[in-house]
Amino acid sequence: MDGRNDGFVVDGRPDAYGRYPRGPMARAESSVAVYVHVPWCLQRCPYCDFATEAINPRNIPHEAYADAVVSELEIRARDAVQGPIDTVFFGGGTPSLWSVEALGRVLRAIQSTFSGSPREVTVECNPTSLDEDRAAALEDIGVTRLSLGVQSLRERHLRYLGRLHDAPQAERALRAASSRAALRVTADLMFGMPEQSEDELVEDMRRLVELGAGHLSAYALTIEPATRFGELARKGRLRKLPDDGVAALFEAAERCAESLGLEHYEVSNYATPGQRGLHNEHYWRGDDYVGLGAGAVGCTVRDGRVLRYKNVYDVPSYLEAGARRERPREELEELGSDDRVREGLMLGLRTTEGVSLRALAERIGVDPRVGRERAIEKAVRRGWLTDDGDRLVIPRARWLLADDIVSSIF
Ligand code: SF4
Incomplete structure (x- = not known):
């Protein structure tokens, strides 16, 4: 699955395959x-x-x-x-x-x-x-x-x-x-x-x-x-x-x-x-955001694809594009659903609230638990994570290990 699932559900609930709506809705x-x-x-x-x-x-x-x-x-x-x-x-x-x-x-x-x-x-x-x-x-x-x-x-x-x-x-x-x-x-x-x-x-x-x-x-x-x-x-x-x-x-x-x-x-x-x-x-939370300025990074959706853009860092070239009212030169990276899940887990698990897998699924369109069930169970057994069925949280006493814990469930 490439993560593009536009059009399969319309009411915010997962479809028969556990997939969630994403994109414009x-x-x-x-x-x-x-x-x-x-x-x-x-x-x-x-x-x-x-x-x-x-x-x-x-x-x-x-x-x-x-x-x-x-x-x-x-x-x-x-x-x-x-x-x-x-x-x-x-x-x-x-x-x-x-x-x-x-x-x-x-x-x-x-x-x-x-x-x-x-x-x-x-x-x-x-x-x-x-x-x-x-x-x-x-x-x-x-x-x-x-x-x-x-x-x-x-x-x-x-x-x-x-x-x-x-x-x-x-x-x-x-x-x-x-x-x-x-x-x-x-x-x-x-x-x-x-x-x-x-x-x-x-x-x-x-x-x-x-x-x-x-x-x-x-x-x-x-x-x-x-x-x-x-x-x-x-x-x-x-x-x-x-x-x-x-x-x-x-x-x-x-x-x-x-x-x-x-x-x-x-x-x-x-x-x-x-x-x-x-x-x-x-x-x-893994939300999209608008980035402006020379060297800025942001997220955008074009033709149904979620893209991360990085503006040209060269200030004169950025100013020239602005004077011509054109989009600045940019590097584009398409973010597949798996990239977005990883990012959502990596950033969200660094917080007290941790990550609601349901909210992440609604935002991205795939169930982040799928394919990670055993790794999550193992991390829970080791005391690295708590899991209430929706939300994963790294206990504060383990925050020093946050990067390793996140890698363990990738
Ligand atoms: S170079 Fe500028 S942005 Fe970087 S740490 Fe120093 S003051 Fe901050």
Whole structure:
């Protein structure tokens, strides 16, 4: 079965073969998540493999980039999920380098393209480009959440990570963000730097919450091959915390979060009540989403096929396509139902709620349990999964093994 099953059921229940409806009918019930990529940073960090390039802020084509994004929006909206707008996320790169006017213009265009009002509009910011004026201006244009790339409040870890800010600058930016009543604030932390202690990590977490962050994301440092760190690691010249030290930090973060009243609701994410990030939930549920901007990734349906597109990363070429009101150059990958099931399991099983196999089936059109029954039973016997007949959940005590557990049921 290739996963294309258009037309065999119409009422949301599986047919005689256990297959579920998908395609236009399932899509019509969704709400829309839009991601806008801002492809510039002041400097490349040595561990980062995101689609971004270093730029002198004077050279940012603020308005031309906004024009190109708005032009792409018109094209993508035609084959996007039909439904009200739910969340908008400006990520990067460093969206806080983009002028607030240009960003606001794009936000208004998104709002007027889709029905409804977004529940959440997030802008990623670096401490080097967020002060009180910018926080106020972002609040004024309708942004509801700032995501601040703090990474650490220790000078030696910030230097190791090649970050441009220092700890006082991170604290000032966090104060600026949390001084705005309408803005929710989340901060990113990294762990796994050489000689990083549990005390350092938990003290940073406490301090960030004290300064007003209602949500924290804590990511283990991973070494990507196409980065400066990747190159150093290949030459055996990269210092890094051993794996058992990284695991101990993950557990320390979990204990600290609990003592701070933060819910650990996804492997890397912690929230105080009511502060969960809403945009990522679209990814974790395996929903389609619209991606805009140079290097952005999104999902679309063309001729009944679900496709993942990746826009050309070359900014001049992206701007040219925008000026001609054409679709930017893109790489396309067709997502078969099995790819979508894998993705849905991989992302959903990283959350407290786990994955409803029925909801996944309704979205994708095949029963994810079929062919995996024995692997699921085995994982349940080992205590790696719970299974209530619909929902699979990895117990939190096993989250460190999440990737292995997910692989075991592929
Ligand atoms: S600031 Fe963020 S996006 Fe930019 S290079 Fe550093 S880690 Fe990557």
